[in-house]
Amino acid sequence: MLIKNRFRFAHFVIAALLPLAAMAADYPTKPVTIVVGYSAGGGVDAMARIMADKLPALLGQPVVVENRPSVGAIVGTSYVSKAKPDGYTLIMGAPGPMIFNHAVYAKLPYTPQDFTPISFVSDSPLMLLVNANNPAKTVQDLVNQSKQNPDKSNYAASSASFQLITELFNKKTGAKFTHIPYKGANDSVMAVMSGDVSMALADAGPASVGLQSGRVKVLAVTSAKRMPDYPNVPTLAELGIDLKVSLWIGLLAPAGTPPEIVKQLQDSVAKVVAMPDVQKRMTTMSVIPMSNTSEEFAKVIASEIPLWKQLAADNNIKAN
Known part of the structure; x- marks a missing residue:
């Protein structure tokens, strides 16, 4: 009986797999x-x-x-x-x-x-954006600003994704930026442009609007290699910050x-x-x-x- 049941189970499994195997051979129809x-x-x-x-x-x-x-x-x-x-x-x-x-x-x-x-x-990859008038010229300058003025240092994030990535930046650098929620990536960039927040990590599409207008500047990118469109912008890894995110x-x-x-x-x-x-x-x-x-x-x-x-x-x- 045990042998018969095993045979039936094996037969059932094979029968169940046959339709998928047939579909794979003809895919797509x-x-x-x-x-x-x-x-x-x-x-x-x-x-x-x-x-x-x-x-x-x-x-x-x-x-x-x-x-x-x-x-x-x-x-x-x-x-x-x-x-x-x-x-x-x-x-x-x-x-x-x-x-x-x-x-x-x-x-x-x-x-x-x-x-x-x-x-x-x-x-x-993401870009680390600050207002064009921010005196910080490097990421380390920006981190030092946040440590010296933690009550005035914040960042824009439009979703948990961007919030988590920026909190990892805080952890890796010792920065003291506080989260300010925004509805979308474009809103986050606008907040940097207007000076409502100290910084934001944003993908290149939304960031390009502020960069082209000259109202924001980018201090670093999160890619493993420099971005072809921004060859003069260093990666965080180059700066000794172990953060590669895209x-x-x-x-x-x-x-x-x-x-x-x-x-x-x-x-x-x-x-x-x-x-x-x-x-x-x-x-x-x-x-x-x-x-x-x-x-x-x-x-x-x-x-x-x-x-x-x-x-x-x-x-x-x-x-x-």
């Missing part, structure tokens, strides 16, 4: 949907639409973008986590829903294990998606990112075109969640 957990027009949405524009020529099927915006991108992310793992429902993810939400929310309707990473699409954007699938489909999508994303016109489009948006493997992508998520969870706990940072 219908349109692919890329879900975006944010409104149309933002950076994540822009990357999804670039993929939707270029992937059909490689996959042989239409690719559509579906926006499911919500606070923290939780709705769209949860939706994809429960989707059938057949390669037809994907999500254009970002550190907010994939990493930082796990650090600041006590409970979420999805877990990191609900997804199979496919590939990065782009990367966006806001990547990448494509993920529901967990259990056949490896053959994941590999096909990964290869296709790499080809799109390497296209000269795509590189030009991304560069004009102040993001760095980038692709990687599913394994490399997974390591980024797995290594970063514990770091930010601990930092959130240490600073009592919680999502409202």
Whole structure:
């Protein structure tokens, strides 16, 4: 009886896997949907639409973008986590829903294990911005200012992501900047421009408005290497500050998606990112075109969640 039951169980498992194996062999045979957990027009949405524009020529099927915006991108992310793992429902993810939400929310309707990473699409380092009239010429000058006047030193952050990153900056440098919440990244940059806050860490897109107007200046960037558009701006690492952070954007699938489909999508994303016109489009948006493997992508998520969870706990940072 035991042998018979084991045979039945093995037969059941094989039967359950056969449809996915067959789908992987023929994939794709219908349109692919890329879900975006944010409104149309933002950076994540822009990357999804670039993929939707270029992937059909490689996959042989239409690719559509579906926006499911919500606070923290939780709705769209949860939706994809429960989707059938057949390669037809994907999500254009970002550190907010994939990493930082796990650090600041006590409970979420999805877990990191609900997804199979496919590939990065782009990367966006952050810039340390201060008002153009701020006498600080270096990061150390700015840190010293905060230590000398902690009651007058603050920073703008539009989400838990930026708050956590800036608190890590405080920890690494001994700076004494206090958090002031703002609704969006553009609002944070405007607060620096107007002198309402001492500093802000912002991605290059929103930062460019203040930089082009000459009302803010950048003291450093958080990338591993200097940004091509700002070759004279040092990285924090160059200054001896162990802080390398970027806001990547990448494509993920529901967990259990056949490896053959994941590999096909990964290869296709790499080809799109390497296209000269795509590189030009991304560069004009102040993001760095980038692709990687599913394994490399997974390591980024797995290594970063514990770091930010601990930092959130240490600073009592919680999502409202």
